[in-house]
Amino acid sequence: MASDKEFDPRFDPAFQRGFESVGLGGSSGPANVPPHDPASSSLALGNLEPGADGDPSRLGDPLNAAAGVEATTPAFDEPARASAPSLVGNPWVRALWILSTTFLLTGLLSEVWIALLSTSNTNAFEALVLPALLQGLAPWLMLTGLAAGVGVVFLHAVRWRPHP
Amino acid sequence: MNRAVVLLLGAGVLLFGIGAGMFAFTAVDYLSNPYGVDSFTARRVYRVDDRLVSYDEFAAGSSLKVAGAGLALVAGALVLGAVTWRGPIRGARAEPDPTAPVY
DSSP states (O other): OGGGOOOOTTSOGGGSTTHHHHHTTOSSGGGGSOOOOHHHHHHHHOSOSOOTTOOGGGTTOHHHHHHHHHHHSOOTTHHHHHHSOOOTTOHHHHHHHHHHHHHHHHHHHHHHHHHHHTTOOSSHIIIIIHHHHHHHHHHHHHHHHHHHHHHHHHHHHHTOOOOO | OOHHHHHHHHHHHHHHHHHHHHHHHHHHHHHTSOBOOOTTSOOEEEEETTEEEEEOOOOOTTHHHHHHHHHHHHHHHHHHHHHHOOOSOTTOOSSOOTTSOOO
């Protein structure tokens, strides 16, 4: 039954589940409904009631409500955003992009070059030493380039700010 | 510049240099000590200075792993530098303005 339900005093009972049955002839009647406290509800729902000055023109004004909530409760993510500088002009990011691209391209070209070198054995260095060098370095180059690229994209994502 | 970034960058460059040096030493030692041509071995034969020599398969050892670790450290130092970068130094002026009024 609706009479067993308790209404949250912070909000208007008219907008809570079970209020209709209570109001439309429930056995216990609306006597169980606690009085609505606009002061407690103004913080949760925004300033939907007339303000303290009683100005009815501000009734249900979402902009004023948002401003009121913002004035009383500080935005928790603003300090973090303010302390993290933008990446615009960051020379390390530029260096990371260059390093990532260079390493990835060098690693890929090394793999191709290994295949070409194995078909031509003109001298011992090109046939034995150079393929070993490229085969040993190419995985490191590609992995490091990939990691640097992922890192710089991750950094951009973390420091991303919406345009005002 | 952040001290950790400098340390990481220096360690990366140092490791890469050590690895490259180890590889160069191994390669020079390998190329300067060829085997003679032998019909009973399966070595490949090359012509060096108008004489035929043969070589075993080249093994770089751990030198390339050291060099690769150095590359990874350099990339890590760049990431750390990008994260810890706080922008240009504010309030630093190279020259005082000579046209500024003196009070």
